[in-house]
Amino acid sequence: MFAAASAHPNIAFIKYWGNRDSLLRLPLTGSLSMNLDGLETRTRVWFDADFSADSFSLGGVEQGEESLARVSAFLDRARELAGCGLWARVESENNFPTGAGIASSASAFAALALAASAALGLSLSEQQLSALARRGSGSACRSVPDGFAEWLPGSADADSYAVQVAPPDYWDLVDLIVVLRSEHKAVGSTEGHALAGTSPLNGLRVAGAPERLIECRQALLARDFARLARVVEADSHWMHAVMRTSTPPLFYWTAGTETVLWHVLDWRKRGRAVCATVDAGPNVHVITAGAEKTWVEARLRELPGVQQVLCARPGPGARLI
Numbered sequence: 001m002f003a004a005a006s007a008h009p010n011i012a013f014i015k016y017w018g019n020r021d022s023l024l025r026l027p028l029t030g031s032l033s034m035n036l037d038g039l040e041t042r043t044r045v046w047f048d049a050d051f052s053a054d055s056f057s058l059g060g061v062e063q064g065e066e067s068l069a070r071v072s073a074f075l076d077r078a079r080e081l082a083g084c085g086l087w088a089r090v091e092s093e094n095n096f097p098t099g100a101g102i103a104s105s106a107s108a109f110a111a112l113a114l115a116a117s118a119a120l121g122l123s124l125s126e127q128q129l130s131a132l133a134r135r136g137s138g139s140a141c142r143s144v145p146d147g148f149a150e151w152l153p154g155s156a157d158a159d160s161y162a163v164q165v166a167p168p169d170y171w172d173l174v175d176l177i178v179v180l181r182s183e184h185k186a187v188g189s190t191e192g193h194a195l196a197g198t199s200p201l202n203g204l205r206v207a208g209a210p211e212r213l214i215e216c217r218q219a220l221l222a223r224d225f226a227r228l229a230r231v232v233e234a235d236s237h238w239m240h241a242v243m244r245t246s247t248p249p250l251f252y253w254t255a256g257t258e259t260v261l262w263h264v265l266d267w268r269k270r271g272r273a274v275c276a277t278v279d280a281g282p283n284v285h286v287i288t289a290g291a292e293k294t295w296v297e298a299r300l301r302e303l304p305g306v307q308q309v310l311c312a313r314p315g316p317g318a319r320l321i
Contacts, residue, residue: 001047001086003118007110007143007318008035009096009103011175011277011285013220013232014213015239016138016151018196018206024157025138028196029209032150032165032216033142036175037315041107043092045115051087058092074109074136075116081132082120090116096310097182103143103279105189109136110143114318129318130161138193146317148220150213168314171223172290176297177310180256181282187250189280195246205238212238225289229268229275232287236277243280252281256305260284263303272296 010033018028054072056063063071075088090112098104113133117124124132126145134141134151141161142149147168154160196202212235219227243250257278264276264286273289274296288296293311300309 001119001121002045003115004042004044004321005111005115005118005318006040006042006321007107007114007140008037008312008315009039009041009107010035010139010142010149011103011287012139012142012279013228013277013287014209014216014235015279017193017239017242017280018202019138019193022194024160025134026157026160027138027151027153028206030151030153030213031139031142032148032213032220033139034148034173034175035143035146035168035315035317036103036177036312037168038312039094039096039107039177039310039315041092041094041104041111042321043090043108043111043115045112045119046089047084047086047119048089049086051089054087054090056090056092058098059094070136071112074112077132077135078113078116078120078122081117082122084120088116088119097179098184103139105137106139106143109133109140110318112136113140113144114320118320126317127161127163130163131158133318134160137189139189144318147314149317150217165217166220168316171220171314173314174288174290174293175312176286176288176293176300177312178260178284178286178300178303179307179310180254180260180284180305182307187280192243192246192250192280195248195250196242198247199242199245201238201245202242205242208238209235225273225275229273229287232277233275240278250280253278254282254305256303257282257284259303259305260286260300263299267296267299
């Protein structure tokens with residue numbers, strides 16, 4: 001029983017931060033994102049009666065207890081759906097930095113959800129596959145549909161999943177990912193989500209999220225970059241304000257992060273179609289119009305502390321390979 005799948009990370013224009021049910025990964029708010037073509041996780045899964053336990057390698061390196069336990073717990077859900085008790089072997093690779101705020105867990109669990117369900121003979125709808133991926137990593141549900149996706153928070157496990165808002169070719173946007181640090185971040189997103197409720201600003205952020213989500217969706221469908229830029233940056237700042245005022249506080253930004261953000265703001269004031277958003281990490285996602293890519297990418301590479309700039313356009317969802 002074998003299958004292989006690929007999936008792309010996504011960049012959230014409207015962020016997911018904080019759960020109302022941590023076990024099921026049911027979010028406090030809806031969110032909206034773009035899949036990142038060119039950045040990819042590839043995952044192979046075997047279920048076999050000869051295996052005596054689950055095993056998991058990432059990038060050719062066997063993973064320790066914490067990572068293996070997370071994958072095994074996810075596989076338990078897939079096994080439960082299939083009525084299967086076989087152990088599994090999982091092998092996965094990323095072609096981009098892992099655990100550095102580029103949504104590697106999103107692509108990882110979207111690919112694992114598809115590969116594991118296919119290997120087990122499950123025939124899941126896109127919505128069911130998205131809900132399954134969510135159980136491994138909340139943002140993974142948004143990497144299942146093609147292009148631009150919105151995560152509907154739902155009321156329970158079955159109705160919390162992502163749906164497509166627009167296909168990949170709907171709008172020629174580019175995400176220029178400014179890599180300032182490629183090492184694994186000290187505090188992962190799962191731990192960070194649990195701290196959201198300790199911030200005095202979290203209630204305000206949650207209350208304003210539905211309006212920002214509507215604004216973002218409308219800006220996307222209208223291909224209105226100025227409107228998109230305002231709401232994307234506002235939502236990112238809200239999330240990091242909550243992080244910084246949590247107990248204990250989370251400081252994902254570095255001096256390099258601030259430098260990139262200030263330059264992007266200056267470029268937009270000078271008429272460039274460009275904005276920036278930051279996930280749970282120091283690296284900056286600079287969103288720009290396709291026509292601006294060459295100019296913006298060249299300027300980003302000139303900034304101090306920039307290790308590399310990855311380029312991604314809107315990408316497809318999870319696929320069997």
